[in-house]
Amino acid sequence: MESDSNNILHEVTKQEYKYGFVTDIDTEFAPRGLTEDTIRFISAKKNEPEFMLEFRLKAFRHWLTMKQPDWAHLTIEPIDFQDIIYYAAPKKKKELSGLDQVDPELLATFNKLGISLEEQKKLAGVAVDAVIDSVSVKTTFSETLSKYGIIFCSFSEAVQKHPDLVKQYMGSVVPYSDNFFAALNSAVFSDGSFCFIPKGVRCPVDLSTYFRINAANTGQFERTLIVAEEGAYVSYMEGCTAPQRDENQLHAAIVEIVALKDAEVKYSTVQNWYPGDKEGKGGIYNFVTKRGICKGSNAKISWTQVETGSAITWKYPSCILLGDNSIGEFYSVAVTNNHQQADTGTKMQHLGKNTRSTIISKGISAGKSNNSYRGLVRIAKNAVNSRNYSQCDSLLLGSACGAHTFPYIQVENKSSIVEHEATTSKISEDQLFYCQQRGIDMESAIGLIVNGYAKEVLRQLPMEFAVEAQKLLSISLEGSVG
Amino acid sequence: MLLSINDLHASIADKEILKGVHLEVNKGEVHAIMGPNGTGKSTLASVIAGREVFEVTHGEITYQGKNLLKMAVEERAREGIFLGFQYPVEIPGVSITNFMRTAVNEIRKYKGLDPLSGIDFMRLMEEKKKLVEITSNLTNRSVNEGFSGGEKKKNEIFQMAMLEPTLAILDETDSGLDIDALRIVANGVNKLRRPDNAFVVITHYQRLLDYIVPDFVHVLFEGRIVKSGGKELALELEEKGYDWIKKAQE
Numbered sequence: 012m013e014s015d016s017n018n019i020l021h022e023v024t025k026q027e028y029k030y031g032f033v034t035d036i037d038t039e040f041a042p043r044g045l046t047e048d049t050i051r052f053i054s055a056k057k058n059e060p061e062f063m064l065e066f067r068l069k070a071f072r073h074w075l076t077m078k079q080p081d082w083a084h085l086t087i088e089p090i091d092f093q094d095i096i097y098y099a100a101p102k103k104k105k106e107l108s109g110l111d112q113v114d115p116e117l118l119a120t121f122n123k124l125g126i127s128l129e130e131q132k133k134l135a136g137v138a139v140d141a142v143i144d145s146v147s148v149k150t151t152f153s154e155t156l157s158k159y160g161i162i163f164c165s166f167s168e169a170v171q172k173h174p175d176l177v178k179q180y181m182g183s184v185v186p187y188s189d190n191f192f193a194a195l196n197s198a199v200f201s202d203g204s205f206c207f208i209p210k211g212v213r214c215p216v217d218l219s220t221y222f223r224i225n226a227a228n229t230g231q232f233e234r235t236l237i238v239a240e241e242g243a244y245v246s247y248m249e250g251c252t253a254p255q256r257d258e259n260q261l262h263a264a265i266v267e268i269v270a271l272k273d274a275e276v277k278y279s280t281v282q283n284w285y286p287g288d289k290e291g292k293g294g295i296y297n298f299v300t301k302r303g304i305c306k307g308s309n310a311k312i313s314w315t316q317v318e319t320g321s322a323i324t325w326k327y328p329s330c331i332l333l334g335d336n337s338i339g340e341f342y343s344v345a346v347t348n349n350h351q352q353a354d355t356g357t358k359m360q361h362l363g364k365n366t367r368s369t370i371i372s373k374g375i376s377a378g379k380s381n382n383s384y385r386g387l388v389r390i391a392k393n394a395v396n397s398r399n400y401s402q403c404d405s406l407l408l409g410s411a412c413g414a415h416t417f418p419y420i421q422v423e424n425k426s427s428i429v430e431h432e433a434t435t436s437k438i439s440e441d442q443l444f445y446c447q448q449r450g451i452d453m454e455s456a457i458g459l460i461v462n463g464y465a466k467e468v469l470r471q472l473p474m475e476f477a478v479e480a481q482k483l484l485s486i487s488l489e490g491s492v493g
Numbered sequence: 494m495l496l497s498i499n500d501l502h503a504s505i506a507d508k509e510i511l512k513g514v515h516l517e518v519n520k521g522e523v524h525a526i527m528g529p530n531g532t533g534k535s536t537l538a539s540v541i542a543g544r545e546v547f548e549v550t551h552g553e554i555t556y557q558g559k560n561l562l563k564m565a566v567e568e569r570a571r572e573g574i575f576l577g578f579q580y581p582v583e584i585p586g587v588s589i590t591n592f593m594r595t596a597v598n599e600i601r602k603y604k605g606l607d608p609l610s611g612i613d614f615m616r617l618m619e620e621k622k623k624l625v626e627i628t629s630n631l632t633n634r635s636v637n638e639g640f641s642g643g644e645k646k647k648n649e650i651f652q653m654a655m656l657e658p659t660l661a662i663l664d665e666t667d668s669g670l671d672i673d674a675l676r677i678v679a680n681g682v683n684k685l686r687r688p689d690n691a692f693v694v695i696t697h698y699q700r701l702l703d704y705i706v707p708d709f710v711h712v713l714f715e716g717r718i719v720k721s722g723g724k725e726l727a728l729e730l731e732e733k734g735y736d737w738i739k740k741a742q743e
C-alpha cells in the first residue's frame with residue numbers, strides 16, 4: 012500500500028516546468044566578472060549620483076572580506092562569482108507611451124505566462140511595474156498614484172528623482188554588511204522597485220511587480236525599498252516566473268521595508284522561478300534578504316509568500332519590531348519538488364514592548380526534494396509582554412523527500428509568551444481514493460488537498476493573486492503522484 | 494442488467510478476501526448485503542469502486558455492458574458509481590462546497606456539459622441539503638473534519654444526492670446514526686430511488702431495512718455470497734444470528 016501510493020506520488024512529481032522558454036530581446040551586457048571596474052560600469056550606465064557609487068564600492072570591499080554562508084540545510088554547487096554577467100539591460104527602441112510600443116517579444120512572453128499587461132491593467136486596480144532583466148520597462152498607474160503623493164517607480168528612477176529618500180532609507184534595514192549575498196547585491200544591484208507612501212495615505216490599489224530573469228548567465232540583483240510613513244498603508248505584490256535555462260542562475264535580491272508609527276505594509280510574493288529539470292539540472296539559485304522594520308509604535312508588517320520555484324531557495328523574510336505594540340506576521344507556503352531545495356523561514360526580533368508576531372509556515376515536499384523551515388523568535392529583555400505564535404506544518408508527498416524544522420527561540424524576559432506548534436503529515440491514499448471516488452482525478456485531487464492544506468496562508472493574499480497562487484500550487488505538483 | 498459480478502476473487506497483501514462472489518443488480522433494485530465482521534463486505538465495495546490496493550485475481554465485473562475492471566477509479570465514478578464510505582476520510586482545509594463543486598464539474602465535463610455557474614451550483618446545494626436535512630453551516634466546513642459520526646454519514650448521503658449516481662453502494666451508512674438521523678438518511682435514499690438507478694446497502698441491522706425496503710438480501714460469509722433471499726431473510730438473520738449460516742457452511 013505504502014509503495015503504491017509512493018508510485019502515485021512519484022508520477023505527479025514528474026511534471027515539467029510549464030514556463031520554460033527564452034525570449035529573444037536585445038540585451039546590453041556588462042563584461043563578465045566582478046571588479047571595482049564592473050561596479051563603476053554599472054553605476055555609470057545608470058548615471059548614478061556619487062553617493063550610490065560610494066555605497067556600492069563600500070559594499071563590494073566588504074563583500075571581498077566575506078565568505079558564502081554554509082549553515083543552511085542546502086547542498087550548493089560552488090558558485091564562480093567571476094563567471095557571472097552583472098548587468099544586462101533590454102535596449103529600449105524609443106520612449107514608451109502605450110502598450111503598443113512595448114517590445115512585442117516582451118508582450119508575447121507575458122502572454123505565454125497568462126499575465127499580459129493588458130489584462131493586468133483591466134484587473135481591478137492593479138498598477139504593474141514590470142521588471143525584465145533588471146530594467147523597468149513599463150510603469151502603469153503611476154500618474155494616478157502620484158495624485159496621492161505615492162511614489163511607485165523603478166529603483167533607478169528613484170535614485171534619479173528622489174535621491175534624498177533613497178539616501179535616507181536604503182541600507183537602513185538591511186545594511187550592506189548584513190550577509191554575503193546582501194553585500195553582493197548592494198555592490199552590483201541593477202534595478203528593482205521603489206515605493207513611498209506619505210503620511211496618512213492609504214494606497215488605493217495593490218501595487219504589483221512582475222519580475223523575470225531573462226538573459227543567459229545574467230545574475231539578477233534586484234533591490235526593493237518600501238517606505239510607509241506615519242499612518243500609511245500599502246499592499247505590495249511581487250510575482251515572478253523565469254524561462255528555462257541550462258546553467259544555474261544566481262539571484263540575490265534585497266527587499267527593505269520601513270513602517271513608521273501606525274503604518275501597515277503587506278508584502279505578498281508568488282515565486283515561480285525555474286526549478287531545474289527532473290534530474291535537478293539548471294534552475295535558479297534564490298538567495299534573498301527580505302527584512303522590514305516596524306520603526307514606530309503600532310506599526311505592522313506582514314509577509315506572505317508562496318514559493319514554488321527555484322532550484323535552491325534561501326530566504327527569511329523578517330521583522331524587526333522596534334516600536335511598542337508593533338506587529339509582525341509571516342505566512343508562508345513553500346513547495347519543493349524533484350530535486351529542489353528550500354531553506355526558508357523568518358526572524359521575528361521583538362524589541363519594543365507589547366509586540367506581537369505570528370508565524371504560519373506550510374512546507375510541501377515531493378519528489379526527492381528537501382524543505383526546511385528555519386525560524387528565529389527573539390524577545391529582547393525590554394520587549395515586555397510580547398507574544399509569538401508559531402505554527403510550522405510539513406506535508407510530504409512520497410517518501411523520497413525530506414522536511415525539516417529548525418525553530419530557534421530566545422526569550423529574555425519573563426512576561427512574554429512564545430508558543431510553537433509543529434506537525435508533519437502525508438497525503439494519504441485514503442484521501443486520494445475518496446476524491447477519485449467522487450470523480451476527481453488524481454492531479455486535481457492533489458491540487459485540492461494541497462490548496463486546502465495551504466488555505467490559512469493563501470487567504471492572506473490579495474484576491475487576484477490568491478487565484479494565481481492556487482493554480483501555481485496545483486501546477487507545481489502535477490505529475491508528482493499517479 | 495446494471496451490474497454483473499462473476500466469480501470475483503480479490504486479495505490484499507497476498508491474502509485472499511473475496512473468494513468467488515456472484516452478484517447481479519438490475520436498475521430499479523435495492524440489494525442489501527449483510528454478514529459477520531471481516532467477511533469482505535467493504536472489500537467488495539472497494540473493488541467495485543476500483544481501489545487499487547485490492548488485487549483482483551480472478552473473475553469479471555460488468556457495469557452497463559462495460560468491463561468495469563479496466564476503468565480508473567474516477568472514470569467509474571463519472572460513469573455513475575458512488576460509494577458511501579464506512580469510514581469517510583477527513584480532508585483538512587477543503588470545504589464541502591469546494592469539494593462538491595470540483596466533483597460535480599468534473600463529472601459534467603466527462604459528460605460533455607459546461608460547468609455549473611456559481612449560482613446554479615449553490616441552488617443545487619440548497620435543494621440537496623434540504624433533502625438530507627443538513628444545516629447550512631456544515632457545507633462550509635472542511636470535508637469530514639471534526640464531524641461527528643452521524644454528520645459524516647449524512648454528508649455521504651448529501652454527496653450522493655449531489656452526484657445522482659446510477660449505482661450507489663452504501664457501506665454501513667446506518668452505523669452510528671441516532672434514530673432521527675437514520676430516518677433522514679433512509680428518507681434521502683428513498684427519495685433518490687428511481688427506475689433507472691440501483692442501490693446496494695451494506696448493513697448489520699434489520700432496522701435500516703424497515704425504512705429502505707430491499708428487493709434482495711444477500712449474506713456474505715468468508716468472501717462468498719452464501720445465501721440470498723427476499724427481505725424476510727434479514728428478519729431471519731436478526732432473529733437467529735449467523736451461526737446457522739456458519740454451520741451450514743461447515
Ligand SMILES: Nc1ncnc2c1ncn2[C@@H]1O[C@H](COP(=O)(O)OP(=O)(O)OP(=O)(O)O)[C@@H](O)[C@H]1O
Nearest residue numbers: 505506510529530531532533534535536537546579
Ligand atoms: N488494507 C488492508 N490490509 C490488510 N487487510 C485488510 C485490509 N483491508 C481489509 N483487510 C482485511 O480484509 C478482511 C475483510 O475486511 P472488510 O473490511 O472487507 O470486512 P467487512 O465485511 O466490511 O467487515 P465489517 O463488518 O467489520 O465492516 C478483513 O480480514 C480485513 O482485516
Ligand SMILES: [Mg+2]
Nearest residue numbers: 534535536579
Ligand atoms: Mg466493512
